[in-house]
Amino acid sequence: MTTVEEPTRTGAPQVRNLVDVKNGEISREIFIDEQIFKNELENLFPRAWLFVGHATQVPEPGDFFSSWMGADPVLLTRDDKGELNVLLNSCRHRGMRVCRYDEGNTLQFTCPYHAWSYSIDGSLVDTPGALHGVPQQKAAYGTNLEREKWGLVRAAQVHNYKGLVFANWDPEAPSFDEYVGDFHWWLDNLADAFDGTEGGTEAFRGVHKWRIRSNWKFVSENFLGDTYHGASTHASVEAVGIGPGGKGKRRHGERQNEGGFSKGRMKTSFRRGHGASDNLAYEIPYPEFEEAELDEYFVAAWEKRKEKLQAEGRLLGGRGPATLFPNMSFAAGFPRTILVAHPISPTETEVWRWYLVDKSAPEKVRDWLRHYYMRYAGPAGMTEQDDMENWDYATEASRGVVARRYPYNYQQGLGQETASDLDGSVHSHHAIAGEVNARAFYRRWAEFVDNLSWPELTELARVDDRATERDAVVTDVAEGVKVLDAVDVVDGPPAQ
Amino acid sequence: MPIDEALLERMLLRESVSEFLYREADLLDERRYTEWLDMLAEDYQYSVPLRMNVAFGETDAREETRAGREICWFDEGKETMSLRVDQLNTGLHWAEEPVSRISHLVTNIRLDAVELPEVAVSCRFLVYRNRVADETDFLVGRRKDRLRQVGDSWHVVRRELLLDQSVLLAKNLSIFV
Numbered sequence: 001m002t003t004v005e006e007p008t009r010t011g012a013p014q015v016r017n018l019v020d021v022k023n024g025e026i027s028r029e030i031f032i033d034e035q036i037f038k039n040e041l042e043n044l045f046p047r048a049w050l051f052v053g054h055a056t057q058v059p060e061p062g063d064f065f066s067s068w069m070g071a072d073p074v075l076l077t078r079d080d081k082g083e084l085n086v087l088l089n090s091c092r093h094r095g096m097r098v099c100r101y102d103e104g105n106t107l108q109f110t111c112p113y114h115a116w117s118y119s120i121d122g123s124l125v126d127t128p129g130a131l132h133g134v135p136q137q138k139a140a141y142g143t144n145l146e147r148e149k150w151g152l153v154r155a156a157q158v159h160n161y162k163g164l165v166f167a168n169w170d171p172e173a174p175s176f177d178e179y180v181g182d183f184h185w186w187l188d189n190l191a192d193a194f195d196g197t198e199g200g201t202e203a204f205r206g207v208h209k210w211r212i213r214s215n216w217k218f219v220s221e222n223f224l225g226d227t228y229h230g231a232s233t234h235a236s237v238e239a240v241g242i243g244p245g246g247k248g249k250r251r252h253g254e255r256q257n258e259g260g261f262s263k264g265r266m267k268t269s270f271r272r273g274h275g276a277s278d279n280l281a282y283e284i285p286y287p288e289f290e291e292a293e294l295d296e297y298f299v300a301a302w303e304k305r306k307e308k309l310q311a312e313g314r315l316l317g318g319r320g321p322a323t324l325f326p327n328m329s330f331a332a333g334f335p336r337t338i339l340v341a342h343p344i345s346p347t348e349t350e351v352w353r354w355y356l357v358d359k360s361a362p363e364k365v366r367d368w369l370r371h372y373y374m375r376y377a378g379p380a381g382m383t384e385q386d387d388m389e390n391w392d393y394a395t396e397a398s399r400g401v402v403a404r405r406y407p408y409n410y411q412q413g414l415g416q417e418t419a420s421d422l423d424g425s426v427h428s429h430h431a432i433a434g435e436v437n438a439r440a441f442y443r444r445w446a447e448f449v450d451n452l453s454w455p456e457l458t459e460l461a462r463v464d465d466r467a468t469e470r471d472a473v474v475t476d477v478a479e480g481v482k483v484l485d486a487v488d489v490v491d492g493p494p495a496q
Numbered sequence: 497m498p499i500d501e502a503l504l505e506r507m508l509l510r511e512s513v514s515e516f517l518y519r520e521a522d523l524l525d526e527r528r529y530t531e532w533l534d535m536l537a538e539d540y541q542y543s544v545p546l547r548m549n550v551a552f553g554e555t556d557a558r559e560e561t562r563a564g565r566e567i568c569w570f571d572e573g574k575e576t577m578s579l580r581v582d583q584l585n586t587g588l589h590w591a592e593e594p595v596s597r598i599s600h601l602v603t604n605i606r607l608d609a610v611e612l613p614e615v616a617v618s619c620r621f622l623v624y625r626n627r628v629a630d631e632t633d634f635l636v637g638r639r640k641d642r643l644r645q646v647g648d649s650w651h652v653v654r655r656e657l658l659l660d661q662s663v664l665l666a667k668n669l670s671i672f673v
Contacts (some may be wrong), residue, residue, distance in 0.1 A: 008643040102662065103558065206546045206567030211665035213631075234588040240582045312561065350663065355567055375576050380544075380569050380669035382583055385591035395627070419576045 015039070016446045021439045024411030028398040030442070031218045035448065039348040043451040044326060045070025046169040049179045051328035051340050052076050052086055052355055054203035055163040062105045062120065068342045068350070069167060075099055075109070076165060077120045079128040086167040087129040088153035091116055096307045098152070108132060126236070129154055144406055160206075162191035163200035164338075172454050182422035183274040190332040194286075194298065196305035198217040201336070201356045204370060208353040208378035214326060214391035216349040217445070219341035222387060223321040223329035224275040225267040225428070225437030228412070233390055237382045242375050244287035244294070244334060250333040267428040267437050268420060271464040273325030273444030275437030276318065277425055279420075283316035284333050291366075297365045303357075316447070325444055335373045347395050353378050410435045419467040427468045436466070500573040506607065513617055513643060516603050516650045517646055521600035522525070524672055530671075537651040538572050544569040544673065546656040560658070569669060570661065581673070591670035597628035598671055602639075613645035614653065623673050625666070633666035635659060635673050 015036055030036055050069045057065045058078040058320075065076045066089065073089040091098050091111040094153035107124075110117040111134070117133035119125045125132050130151035130212040137145060142272065155167035159176035164187060166176055173179070180187065193200025222229065230238075268276045278284075286298040309316055319333035329339040334357070342350040355373045357366050377384045397403060416429035416438050428434025447457055504518035516535075523532040550558040563571045583589045602617040609616040623635040642654035657673060 034641075041596040101550055104551055104554060204567045208546070208567065208569075208664075209662070210539065212667045214646075231589065236583045236586040239586050239588065240578075241581050242579055366635055367564075370565075371572065371576070374568065375569060375579070378569070378668065379664050382580065385668040385670040386589065389590045389593075392631075 007446070013434065014029075015449045019442045019446045020407070021443045024147070024409065024414045024439065024443055025107050025407040026410055027407050028404045030445075031217060031395060032346050032399055032404060034346055039449045039451075040208075040343065041071045044445065044448040045343070047173055047448060048326050049157075049166045049168045049173070049176055049324075050161070051324070052158075052165045052167050054085060054338075054356075055160055055165055056202035057103070058084070058180055058203075060105065063103075063108050064099065064101075064120070065102065066099060068113075068340075069155070069169065069277055070343060073097055074167070075152075077096045077128065080107075080121050080123055080401070083128070083156055084165055085120065085128045085159050086116075086155035086165070087120075088155075092131065092150045096341035100307045109314070116150075119198070119399050125151070127151060127154070161187060163201060164191050174454065175456065179272070180274070180324065181270060181272055181424055183270050183272070183276070183322075183324065185280055185314075185323070185422075186274075186322045186330075186332060190330050190336065190338070191316050192305075193360065194301035194305065196269055196301075196308040197358075197359070197360070200359050202359050204357060204373075206355075210351055211344075212349050212351055212392055213347055214349055214386050214388070214395045215346055216341040216343040217442075218349060218391040218394060219339065219349060220323045220327050220329060221438050221441060222324075222391070223277075223339065224323035224441055225269065225277045225321075225434070227267070227432045228275050228435075229387075230432075231392070234383055235387050235388065242292050244289050244371075244372065265431045266418070267431070267434055267435040268422065268425055269417070269428065270325075270422075271424040271440060271441045271444070271461045271466075271467075273441050274323065275441055276322035277437075278317055278319060278322075279332065280317040280342065280422070284319055289365075291368075293364055294368055297362065325441065326448070335369075335376050337373060337377055340437075345401070382461065389400075409440050412436075414439075418468045423480075424461060424464045426464060440466075506542055506610070508608065509615065510605065510607050513607065513615060513650065513660055516643070517605065517617070517619065517641070520652075521602055524600050525598050527584075527595065529584055529672075533578060533581055535572070535650075535652060536577065537653045538574060540574040540577065540652060540654070542573070542577065542655045543571045545554050545571075547659065549663050563656070569664070570657075570673075577672075589624055589670070591628075594628065596671060599624045608640070615643050615645075617641045617643060621673070623671070625671055631667075632638045635661075635666065 001112045015030060018030050020026065021192040050068065052074060053065045053069045053076045056445040058076055061078055061082065063078050065221045067076055069072050075087045075089045077085045077087060089097050089099055091113060093111065093116050094113055096111050096113040098111045108117050108119045115135045116131060118129055119132035120128045121127050126148070132146040134147065155169055156171040157168040157173060159166045161176065162266045191201055192198050219287055264276045265282045269280045289295045289298070289463060306316060317329065323329040323331065331337055337356065338354040340352045342352065344350055357369055374380065375382055379385065413429045413434040413436055417426035418429060420427050426436060427438045447460060520532065520535055545560040545563055545568045547560055548558060549626050561568055568665065584592055587593065600625045604620040605631055606618050607615055608618050618640050621637060621639050625633045637659040641652055643650040644653045659673070
């Protein structure tokens with residue numbers, strides 16, 4: 001299973017054979033091989049729904065934010081009608097990146113090379129991003145230049161989900177809602193305010209951006225449901241204590257006697273590839289704060305949300321950490337932040353982090369969260385620093401000729417998934433030691449990278465065979481908790 | 497030749513400040529973090545804003561994120577700094593295990609303002625880190641320090657760094673810049 005197969009009729013190696021979900025073995029080639037990386041760029045990223053930015057980063061007409069979708073630079077813009085557009089940031093004449101600014105406000109992008117200009121103002125052009133000005137157009141092209149055909153390439157589909165802006169290059173791709181499925185409950189908790197107000201969050205100004213020498217999938221997998229790494233990787237930050245409770249308190253601030261991993265916070269794994277480190281039936285209590293003013297805000301928010309959600313018949317859990325297939329990861333509690341792992345090469349990734357806060361949060365709460373986010377996450381974050389060390393040197397030590405002959409082990413909880421009420425998903429058998437999420441992620445990854453058609457991809461994800469192929473040992477999460485408590489004592493720091 | 501007393505005083509002051517900053521660099525590079533913490537005032541404030549690519553006319557408004565309001569690489573006081581030292585001292589902080597080889601170069605030192613017992617100092621920094629084998633980072637930029645006279649030495653009260661990178665090319669900032 002460790003060699004790349006002969007090219008198929010499409011000229012691409014089959015990666016499905018490198019991902020052995022049944023035995024829990026995955027070849028190192030998928031983290032190292034150049035050709036597989038090219039196939040990811042070709043077959044996965046231009047067909048997947050990718051996170052581009054937050055709508056609150058471009059509040060006014062003419063605002064833009066520079067982002068990436070896979071290997072392609074894009075511009076997230078707001079036009080004069082208030083609509084969001086996602087445009088390929090490359091001139092149609094000679095390819096120059098028409099905008100090298102990270103953010104700003106403009107009504108048109110003029111290419112520095114030959115000055116082709118593209119308007120994002122719908123009053124000048126029919127479609128925002130269309131070609132508006134061409135120097136010496138008459139002398140150069142006479143009447144032959146069809147300007148309407150030479151605008152900036154537009155993402156085929158753009159979706160604003162409560163402020164979270166996603167785009168897809170493929171017009172044939174399923175809608176955002178279909179792609180996400182029941183995983184949307186996690187996105188809701190990310191985008192809604194702590195008191196449950198829909199879309200009641202905004203992004204702090206300032207996106208952390210940094211380069212790591214790691215394959216991008218290490219990053220996605222880490223937040224997808226790897227609660228197993230916390231005890232070792234984050235031992236130092238946990239020993240120090242940087243959480244809401246102050247020095248010496250856990251970094252997430254869970255009230256461990258009221259829940260947390262010791263109560264069997266089972267993971268949720270979707271057939272579509274998404275995964276979360278928790279489930280909807282388990283609610284993280286709000287943290288204990290040293291300061292009363294902070295406590296009051298969160299107590300009130302938790303109470304209000306509980307009332308609202310219970311009236312709607314909704315469960316209270318689902319804060320992650322989680323990954324939306326393929327490369328958007330997030331946590332929707334403490335901290336509340338979005339990460340995108342932009343692929344650069346098989347062994348190089350640019351990581352971006354956005355930080356969210358309730359729009360209605362008072363200054364004191366905003367400031368506390370901002371400080372907490374910075375000491376927790378990003379390259380200077382006391383938690384995240386140690387993750388990068390692992391991802392980078394795992395990548396490096398997997399490059400060797402001999403190393404590449406030996407697959408990674410993904411056998412935790414193999415065949416012990418438990419059924420879930422959510423569409424196309426199962427739960428892990430265990431809160432910490434379960435790799436069901438990663439197995440599902442790589443299975444889905446292989447289906448995309450091998451360029452299966454949309455009908456094939458849709459059909460494969462229609463039924464979750466993990467829960468239906470055998471007699472479920474445990475039928476629901478609540479039952480699972482009882483079984484777990486009876487046989488095992490789980491105690492270890494959470495993921496991320 | 498008459499001695500310009502005011503100039504001499506200023507030179508001696510700058511010498512004292514420079515000595516202090518060089519000693520600080522030594523303590524950091526010798527990994528004497530606990531001793532280094534004693535060089536920071538209790539009301540120490542440290543900020544390293546993000547730098548962005550913005551249009552020529554917008555640099556004042558947009559080029560840097562704002563400490564106190566927006567996301568920075570660092571924006572914290574002595575308490576968090578102490579937590580970082582505690583973390584390094586656990587021996588389990590894998591980002592610095594094995595420990596990195598670090599050199600802090602401080603140069604272009606000037607006194608911007610003398611308001612004794614405090615002085616405002618500007619300088620350039622170059623922080624070099626090499627770890628494991630070929631992992632090498634150069635962090636370069638401008639720095640503004642506010643120092644407070646304490647006996648015959650100084651405390652750092654405020655430190656603002658402008659790091660000359662928009663995308664951080666180091667995989668992390670697990671060292672003191």
